[in-house]
Each structure stands twice: as C-alpha cells, then as structure tokens.
Amino acid sequence: MDFGFSLSPSSAVNLDNTDMSLYERLCEREPGAKTCMACGSCSATCTVSAINGMSVRKVILGLQRGQFRDVEKMLSRCMLCGKCTMVCPRGINTRHLILELCRLYGSKEGEL
Amino acid sequence: MTMDRKIVIIGGGIAGMETAACLRDLGWTPVIVEQSSALGGHVAEWNCLFPDLAPAGKLVDSLRAKVEGIEIHLDTVIAAINYLRKGYSLVLSDGTKLQSDAVVFATGFSLFRAEKKEEYGYGIYDHVISNKDLELWFNTGSDERVPDNPKAVGFVHCVGSRDIKAGNTQCSKVCCITAIKQAIEFKEKFPKAEVYCFYMDLRLFGRKYEDFYIHAQKDMGIHFIRGRVSEVSETIDGRVFVKAEDTLSGKPLRVSLDLLVLMAGIVCNRDNDRLAQAVSLPLDEDGFFRSRDNVSQLTLSDKPGVFFAGTCTGPKTIPETLAEARSAALAVNEYLKTLK
Numbered sequence: 001m002d003f004g005f006s007l008s009p010s011s012a013v014n015l016d017n018t019d020m021s022l023y024e025r026l027c028e029r030e031p032g033a034k035t036c037m038a039c040g041s042c043s044a045t046c047t048v049s050a051i052n053g054m055s056v057r058k059v060i061l062g063l064q065r066g067q068f069r070d071v072e073k074m075l076s077r078c079m080l081c082g083k084c085t086m087v088c089p090r091g092i093n094t095r096h097l098i099l100e101l102c103r104l105y106g107s108k109e110g111e112l
Numbered sequence: 113m114t115m116d117r118k119i120v121i122i123g124g125g126i127a128g129m130e131t132a133a134c135l136r137d138l139g140w141t142p143v144i145v146e147q148s149s150a151l152g153g154h155v156a157e158w159n160c161l162f163p164d165l166a167p168a169g170k171l172v173d174s175l176r177a178k179v180e181g182i183e184i185h186l187d188t189v190i191a192a193i194n195y196l197r198k199g200y201s202l203v204l205s206d207g208t209k210l211q212s213d214a215v216v217f218a219t220g221f222s223l224f225r226a227e228k229k230e231e232y233g234y235g236i237y238d239h240v241i242s243n244k245d246l247e248l249w250f251n252t253g254s255d256e257r258v259p260d261n262p263k264a265v266g267f268v269h270c271v272g273s274r275d276i277k278a279g280n281t282q283c284s285k286v287c288c289i290t291a292i293k294q295a296i297e298f299k300e301k302f303p304k305a306e307v308y309c310f311y312m313d314l315r316l317f318g319r320k321y322e323d324f325y326i327h328a329q330k331d332m333g334i335h336f337i338r339g340r341v342s343e344v345s346e347t348i349d350g351r352v353f354v355k356a357e358d359t360l361s362g363k364p365l366r367v368s369l370d371l372l373v374l375m376a377g378i379v380c381n382r383d384n385d386r387l388a389q390a391v392s393l394p395l396d397e398d399g400f401f402r403s404r405d406n407v408s409q410l411t412l413s414d415k416p417g418v419f420f421a422g423t424c425t426g427p428k429t430i431p432e433t434l435a436e437a438r439s440a441a442l443a444v445n446e447y448l449k450t451l452k
Binding site: 016035038057065090 | 306308314326329330333335336358360361364365366367368
C-alpha cells in the first residue's frame, strides 16, 4: 500500500554493535591506521577526491564505524598514486593501507 | 632596607608553597594562610601527573619539605585586609592579626561542579564520575560507581569549559591531556575495555603531550570521537547510554558504557570576589584576577604590594604554576627592595 511517504532507516552509528573486526585486521597489517587524526590532508591532496569522493580519512573512519560498503566503493576509486602518503603528517603509509585493505576485501580472510 | 619584611601568601597549594620557599631563600619572611587543613591544594588529591605519570604525592611532599619552618596558618581564611600607609594589615578568621609589606594571591581555582551539566547525569546516574573522582579511585581503589569489570568507558572533554551557558568561556587547558592520561591508566588496568574520548578539539600544546596522544592511539587503542556528548541516560540494566554526533562523518552516534568520566574544567575560585573587593582589585569578566599585563606582567596586580601566583589568574599546568610562583617571588623581592 502506498501511503505517500516512506520511512528511511536510521543513519545513526551505534558503537554497541559496530563490527570493528575489519578495522582491527587492517591495523595488524598497517598499524599506522590507528594514528590518524582526521586532519584531511590526504583527501585534500587526492587526485580523484574532487571527482569521485575518494578519501583515506573517510576510509579509516568508515572502518571504525563498520560501514564496509561505503569503504568498498571508495577503494575502487583510488588510483594508488601515493600522494596522500607524501602529505600525511603522522607518516601513515596510506598507500600501503589502501593496498592491504584491498587485499582484505579480496581475500577470504577479509570476508564480509 | 630591612630584611625582616613579611609577606602574606594567601593559599597553600603548590603556587603558594613554591612562592613561600623562594621568598625565604631570598631572605624575607613569608607567612602562608591556607583555608583547608593541609597544604598541597588540588595536586594533593591527584594520583599521577602528565606526561610522565610521576606521582603527585612526591611533588607535594617535596614542596611541603621546602616550606618547613615557615609560619603556616591552616584552617584559616582572610577575614579582612586593609591597606595602610605601611603595607597591609590582615585579620584572619581565628582572630590573628598580621602586618605585611606585600600580599601574594595564590588562591588557585575551583574545579567545575559537574552536576551543573545536568544532561550528563553526575550525581544522578550510578556510573557517572568526574576526573577528580577517578584520581581518588586511582589512589584508594574504592568507589562504588566504578564497576569491577568494565567493558566500555567514556571520557567527556570540556565539561564546564568553553561553555558560555555554564559561565565559562575559557579552555581549561589541562583536561585534554588529563583525559588522555586517565584513559591510558584506565586501559592499563582494564586492557579488554573499549575506551572512548569525546572531544571538540584536542588541545595538546605542551612538550610530550602529542606523543602521549599518539601513544594512546597507537599502543593503547583508545578511540577518539570528535563530538561533544549531548546527553546521557541510564539503561534498564544500569549502564550509561551516551548520545553525541560523530562530527567527522556527520552522523549521530550512540554507545552504552559501564562508566562515564566527566573532565570537569578549571573555573575561577568563587572566593576571588570577596578577596578582590577587600583590596579593591578588579576581577576579569571570567572571574579570575586581572594581571597588570597579560604578556609580561602576569604576577603583578594594579595595586602596589599585591601579587599573583598560579591559577588565580587563569588555567595553568603544574610546571607553569611553579615557574610563575618563582617569578612572583622575584617580583615581590624587587618590590620590597624599593621600600624604605
């Protein structure tokens, strides 16, 4: 039946049931991920960010909030140019981070 | 010039003690007037100090040793101060009269009363405590509000600080680093607990502070969430339910915790009003004492013979307070030398 309106699902993040397992596996492979302070240098300098919304900052945050689908979409847009690694003030190897994450998404180990 | 000139120091916290010790070293006769029953002020109630986790008790003990032999009035407040032609005449609450050539205000700060932020539920819910309560718990291990095996704990930054409605525009300066220190200590005690810090900005200005933050992130796995906690409620099983915005993702965020620690800020000592009036000194809008100059003359007031040391002129760290206390002692020394 059409009531002329629909309910949208809540966009709230509930940390009580957020799945952090992928984030934790990534941190084992690239511990630098934990030191992100969300400055946004990576996104600002990203070659494709302005075109398709890729952002390493958002990738890390998305993993911390259990939003795997959004992260996956962003990963496919990365060109692995490595400019983000150059500008990261915390020295996070963001290119390696993205690569490892792609591996986790692609492998059974990282099964979602 | 006579060297038996007397200086009354109001407040026996770390600023008052350090000023007194320096003035005695310079050859003068300091007197400490302290309203509580022991020297040490807020620091005496603390457990460990950032950024090296040095025991607070050790610092307080060393300062107490430095002021041994100095005339100290405990459990005493200033009943009246009068400016006479030759210095100040003070009457203490126990009736003692003191003549002094200079007065140093080392009256410190008050910790913001967390129950004023009613939406955080301090004094209402079973598992909401303040930063000071946690330090006391580190000291004594006894506080019914701290659960035995917490799975999740949250730290709320800026409680009463940067809050115009709470009457305090100022940043308390030390809470960010204190929250990180306490989060690390808590995680060390309960390695399996998830620890969340809710912040607006992280203001880690001091040497080693940023390293401490990186340590908290990288080695301790503490989660930092940018967003001010908007409200706290209690769940049916007695846990604490917290609402905030995850401002980095722009989404509302919810989490239930076993313990919530409120980082109560540094606010002006409410007694400042009375003391300022007694010597006709103006207070700043934020209730702290006004220095003659906020860059180069922090320890000087607008009155001859009245000086400031420590947090009575605004939030400060312990090293800053101690350095300022020494600076105040030198300023007093200069002033006394000009008296005939």
